[in-house]
Amino acid sequence: MLLCRVSTVSQALARWGRRSQRGGGLFHRALSFSSGRCHGVGSGEGSTQPAAAASTGTLYRDTVLLPRTEFPMKLSGQKLLDREVQIQQECGFAELYSWQRERKAKKEFCLHDGPPYANGDPHVGHALNKILKDIRNRFEMLRGRQVHYIPGWDCHGLPIELKALGDLGSSGLSPLQIRQKAREFAEGAIARQKAAFQRWGVMADWDQCYYTFDGAYEAAQLKVFQEMHSKGFIYQDYKPVFWSPSSRTALAEAELEYNPEHVSRAIYATFPLVTLPPKISVSVLVWTTQPWTIPTNQAVCYMPNAQYSVVKRADNSELLLVATERTATLLTFLIFLLQGSQLEGGICKHPTVPDKQVPLLPANHVTMAKGTGLVHTAPAHGMEDYSVASQFKLSVECMVDEDGKFTELAGPELQNLSVMTEGTDKVISMLKESGALLMEERCVHSYPYDWRTKQPVVIRPSKQWFINTASLKDKAKESLQKVRILPESARSSLLAMLDRRTYWCISRQRSWGVPIPVFYHKETGDPLINKHTVSHIAKLFKEKGSDCWWELPIETLLPSEALQKVSGPVSDYVRGEDVLDIWFDSGASWAAVLEESDSRADAYVEGKDQIGGWFQSSLLTSVAVRNKAPYKSLVVHGFAVSEKGEKMSKSLGNVVDPDEVINGGKDPGVPAYGADVLRWWVAESNVFSEVQIGPTALNSARDSISKLRNTLKFLLGNLQGFDPRLQAVDPKQMHYIDQYMLHLLREYSIKVTDAYSEFDAGRAIRVLQAFITRDLSSFYFSIIKDRLYCDPEDSLGRRSCQTVLEEILDGVTRSMAPILPHLAEEVYLHAPGHDNFIFTLFKSGWIKSSSVWRRPGLEEAVEGACAIRDSFLSSIPGKNAAQYDLTIAIEPGLLFELMESLQEEPTSTSSQLAELMMAARVTLTSELPRDLHPDALLGHGTFLINLEGGVIREDSPYDIAVVPTSGVRCPRCRRYTSESADCLCPRCQTVVSQAH
Template structure:
């Protein structure tokens, strides 16, 4: 039964096809120490036949270059992009019929500078997956976008000007020009990297249609979620300087009303002593806080006390308990100014204290601080004046310098003043539970990132969505001139959204109020005359800008992306703002999956910094630097390989070592592909392919391995694990191809007749391997893949790989018994090779003795005749002649080398299972070396072997 089943595999009694390791003259013999041939020569390193037989050998021939470097490499990549119409690929695949659509929604990079290596990591990772999905036959939806508003862009635009006396419209014009310039440079870089998209139809957060969609989301959230104005502290992007030096003071607050439990004691005049590193905040004091159960008097003894403000006559402030007070620094009694500290603000919220801001936007005291302080800079002369006021009131106990941590602006690197202001807020407390619920249905890769996402969501108690700038989307609100009540509803917002869609958000400043607030809208809003109102001056937070991109870009009945792919910094940024806006409006996440990658760092794992000199510019990576010896031109595919090879779920290192390694890997792959192309010269798979059942077992076996490889590669791409794709590729090429298959089939390829079944069987397998390997790496190396495809047989000029689909592996390649037959023979070869260390297998005559049973039947399917120099078994053994028998002869020569072992056969899921023993006897071959194929298969020296005699007279 087993023989009949194996017979269906094809091959039967194998014709000649011996594959030997040919050694060039005067070159020492090589030994093979594994079943998959550790000592195989690299592709292209071929020994040449002697004399006039050379022209009869079918050595590899191809015009595919072995190596491309420098300007030649760069020009070839650009040529590939042109010839293969990279710029038209996205539109082509959008127009074709497809059963499924795949949507990767692009998180918008910030339009404030040139493309950097973090962009490369992100954009290339996205493109690899998009190209994979497209090759699989899905219709990819990927619209690149840019985040165009915000303070950094406004400041950079203003920094180029000599004067800052500009109107909002002038500021916006300059900011727009700056953003457009950055977008143009970034877009060009992304295109050079080979990123597939319709680059003429991207999305921009300053586009009128986008802004209109954003306002519609804003209005929907305003009507459904608590979104309102209130006074609060709006934290900007801050970093903390631990070496900041402040003037600190100890100051007294006299008790005017003793706590009830202390009133009966004769304490005389009593004051509480506070310590603060920000004495300028004392004029804004509203309370003195203490920590419960910490002092010599229990906290309840202090409750109810009232103090006299030290610098404001007649103002009294209460003593209040607060858990943020500690004994680590100061006196244990904390001066509290709710308008200038987050913890202080929390106390005011809890006890309903006034929040009076006495500092303007420029960091100067307002008239509310009093005539003595008005106009003074709080961090400079204002501090000195307050200390003088404390001294004059006899409230100053001590003045000192204090080194401590203080918030700085991350851009200007200057200390900031925290102040309360009127802002628009979204109360995220009402959204968080639902957001957590919908996140349970979202796939997160890596799963470990889910905890960080939830933790950051937990920490957000509210979301301040208003900013006091000119460059942004105006909050569509009008204020009554007298009552200051806001006018905002579905009628006003819908009308403004329509205006923005047609004219852009500049119309908020350009158009007369009557255009923004026409009579019909006023009537629907039940409001007064248009002259009663003035437009608001705040703009929306840029996280709201980008967070509503799902509504503006995914224009479908139910806009929901298959995946969002961004760096880990977006766990508290775009991932979160997108989630909150979508949950608020639709009760669902805007994404089905999240892929969270790490940051690009130096090879020393340092954050990239110009001051450290470790910044890697992707443009220099591709095109080279001024010193090409130090900064060579690697091209786009090497940059893409670096991204794919890295473990993107952690920090990704880049530098000369990583890039040189990537280049070497790409060149090795190129060399393997060149070997495949060279051996397919003259082969047309459309007419010369050998049917699977007639192919040699070793060729069928490689197709079986190719199918396993393609399945694993597909799974790795599905998991966004490009690093696993590359590991699988390198293992397949090194172990299965170079060290195993190539070393076995070279003789059959080079020395068999050109149109023989054995050679065409091998070429059939090689063409499938070339096609499968090329397609498997195409998402990562699109330029190389298309270049190979241009040289590969079987398609017409002008065809491109990316328009022809994914790996075409067939279930026919998985056949019962095939794997066991070949791997059983390889196990026997292991024993043989281990017994002749340092020698060449071709120098031996081999006898294999196998007990009758399954293993014998498998080996017999590879060699039906007892002894052969041309069987498939001999080819796999890499010996010169093989005899298959059930028992070794007794009269073996004295120089015979023997070895034995066993092979476990497991068929049909364990239904057929047998552990079979075998013995190998190897003796030096008695035949002569053929001058053409250089195998020991000739009867006499200098005479061709029977196979070569047959082929020699045929035209080559």
């Protein structure tokens, strides 16, 4: 007893697909499609066919309408590369962006391009990012929106300057000479990257890009600077910043990399207390991983609400003050306890500076996670230390120069020693000499490094320009609530980074960048900056570029209006030498690139490293100036990594070059995959995690496209000579299974549209592959081949089938086009109905589906047949359905009426029901006959009919009987519907006689 209960399309087709190869195997083998020829016609199935039959079969070979097309099954090597370039030229890839900008559209889609850095060759990270953006842009353009996408490059900054100068260094070169070399280097990198992006098929007007070194861009950036300065968000101050001795410039948090394997020489040092009774000698014990900062100590901080212990060392009689919670790490004996608040007013001797005393101060940043619960405080060299100094008016004295060496203020013993190396050695030696060193240990911990030189940084105070991000933080968080973030998990990282950043150092001590438009009084050093100076400089930059800051005399740079509120002539001032942080450069891109000053981009799409970089700098500048985020949605993707999940590096030899992916490598074992394989790799990947690339992923992508080409070739081959404009069949006149396929095509188009709309190209691919594998190859194609190949060429049944195939070809081609533009255009050139070549596919719109394709009862009729066919195939496991007659018995009711719509006569070899069953003959009756063949196979099942949203529900039983057919195989169509051997079946007789 079989129970078949089908309530959805997917359930019906999943079961059908599992068995379809058995049901349609004979015909599929007899008429396989390859190179436009009919293989096997007349050659029989193994040794079962007599030689005479083989001879007979060859007579009818030319009457079978096999697929024919010039569309190649496979393209590889140089032919593939040449074809992709040819497609780009013939189909106007270069002009497509400009074309769609000029057409009328009701809606615009703006994807603002985050600028890649112009300091090297294109890499797979670029490919991941640019192709991901292009897939969405092409989708939006296809569905009728006007896409706003202007590619850009981040052109300033230290890495470019260092690479441009190479071994020369900057000694002896003027700022203008340095800038010229840096510009040339950046322009070369831009040209290489731009050429690669074009080869990948990225749609843009490549003659209208934005560059952060353009005068117009710099002017827009200065306008943002001026507005933020006028609102009080930008200020100058002297305080600790991350400083890179290897680059000799200040760095922002976003320019740091944290090395988790950094090794520090951590020490425990004592600060003798001087405010206790004279007979008691107690020392405060501190722990630090930065011994070189001890000479600049100004205080020791404690936690007021923590408990502290005075303990006695096990190895001598010295008394130490430590947090009670931390005593377990030390070999000591407890003497007495006290509360942190009791330490208020305490004074210590400095361990290396004679006669210097430092206070004990309460602080919130003291923790018990490590150390002693007492924190050595050097305001010049720590952000939290500086906060304590600000609160208690401590000195912030810097003893470290721009090269990371002690200055003369540190004393003759330390002067000119590098603080991270020999300076640390010397300070530890001084602590030993004074008896203040309790212990030294090796400490492996995370430490900030310069993101480009890969050298450790220090914290040192410097007079810099800052943005007060603390005052912007709440507005920024509020604006982020209105921003959609993919994946949503990235939101917490964005908010956490905003919380960590209380200020943003935006000045850099370099030549290659946008000058900060400030003038300084020669004697007092006071800065002169106001709306007159900034707007005047912005105007000059727009006309002449920022080189004019060094080229023009100060009399031209400093307008007279700016001097009205200050005393003294222009000659009293000098121009500033600092440039703006490149994160401010790129963060102001919304002001320079988005068309309207109050507009927001629909999306920013960048890697997860931009959470603390471009995403944040763009947000902060836009919120400061306009009180809103510059984006409606953020898409945060992962990094490209090797197939082993490792970060790519030349030293590991696992770098994948996108140029080699497309064009092949010098090694013959590295094939040329072409641009579409690279694009498929991007689309198929889960871009919200780390994205692996290597031979396995690329070969898989190539194989997937090859299977897709095979399906497209089948579709094109069966549409040879079909003109949808003249020969298309109205859906109401179509076979039910053809109408049903239009219904499935409509559902497919909805799913794939939703996937692209969610930036989920991977889901679009899965939907595409499921549709092709399950709905087409395993289902529809196996059933219709007989009708396609053997029915009369102009018959309604064949034209009905071709009409659907054309719709499927059109829908599949359009749905894959955002991912595979080269293949899609190639198919479009071969597809019927496009003879005039007026349009390329990308100028002709998105998938066209119609609600007319969904007819009441249609799904139930076909899915009911699916259920019955499932029972039929289950009764003959492993056998060929075409060799059996099937009797279906259904009591009068809805199911019987539905099956009757597929077969009006009681018994038939050519009904729609017989086609669906792929049996020799189908008989439809209300009850099984009593005189069944004794060897008949019996089966039973039920099908749940659900119509009008559940208003009509009927559980309909059915019975089947299966017997071997008495028919003989037709030498033309290979169906067992002939009356005798070597004779054509009635259908084929009619077709052949009409042909002659």
